[in-house]
Amino acid sequence: MAATEQFQDFVPVDEWPTVATMLEGFGDQTLPASTALAGTTVSLHAEDGREFRFVFHDGSSLAWTTAGTGADQEVDASYKAIEARNGIFIIDIIHGENRAMQHTTIVFNRNTGVATIAVSRFVDEDGRTRAATEFIHAKTESAAGGLHQRSSGLVGKRIYYRYSDVESYEHIYLNPGTFVWHCIRGGEKGLADVERSMVFDIDQDLFLFFWTEKVMTVEAVLLVDLREQRSIGRMFGWDDSTDAPVVLPFNSRLSVLNTTGYPQDHNKH
Known part of the structure; x- marks a missing residue:
């Protein structure tokens, strides 16, 4: 590790940059949109009885x-689908404006007919606008697999993410619901925190990863693909400095730095 990184000191929260500054170096989402869903209809049945129907008119618009x-609704919106693996899509849909904006990310495995829908909305929390995300697990009538389940597949891993030529972070996954992020290069250089997270199994070495931050009013939903050594996803949140939503689609190249396991006697008293 370079000396400038090794001796980066603790940064108090009141010296942290704004959300917009933090995201400046991430760059554009470079993976191309897929048109494989164009002209198809996907009907999904959720655990709680809700039914979702997505009619993909073309490669960028849907109903x-x-x-x-009891509060049925219909939305016409644009979307972007990326085929992360053969038949496995991450689909982003944004509609509404300002505090009514909603960012929905669907991870749909067309091979099994199983999907997880992450719906991020703005809420008021102690007088501050921030994002909150609901997860809905659903499948088609002909689904060949069970619903996506919580996973411990990332636990113990330390992964280095390169979001752009100027923005790099590392993640350390402590347990299925907690991880550490640390900015190595970029707008948050030297900053680090421990956050709540969730991980779901999607396929072999492919995980749906969610985290929510305490200081920055953002939440992230992404696919972490250890086989292809990349992540694909988005952040969604509120920037107090501009009083506006923040939407950041991204992808990264990743390297697994190490995997830590406990000694065999860690359960002994």
Whole structure:
């Protein structure tokens, strides 16, 4: 590790940059949009009885209906789908404006008919606007697999993420619900924190990863692909300095630095 990184000191929260500054160096999402869903309809049945129907008109627009909640709705919106692996898509849909904006990310495995829908909205928390995300697990009527389950597959791993030529972070996954992020290069250089997270198994060495931050009012939903050594996802949050939503689609190249296991006697008293 370079000396400038090795001796980067602790940074108090009141000296942290704004959300916009933090995101400046991430760059654009470089992976191309897929048109493989164009002209198809996907109907998903959720655990709680809700039914979702997505009609993909073309490669960038869709109609989305929700039924079974007593508050049925229909939304026409644009979308971007990336085929992370053959038949496995991460689909982003944004609609609404300002504090009514909603960012929905769907991880859909067309091979099994199983999906997880992450719906991020803005909420008021102690007088501050921030994001909150609901996870909905669903599948098609002909689904060949069970719903996506919580995973411990990242626990113990230390992974280095290169989001752009100027923005790099490392993650350390402590347990299925907690991880550490640390900015090595970029707008948050030297900053680090421990955050709540969730991980779901999608496929072999492919995980849906979510985290929510305490200081920055952002939440992230992404696919971590250890086989392809990349991540694909987005951040969604509120920037107090501009009083506006923050939407950041991204992808990264990743390297697993190490995997830590406990000694065999760690359960002994």
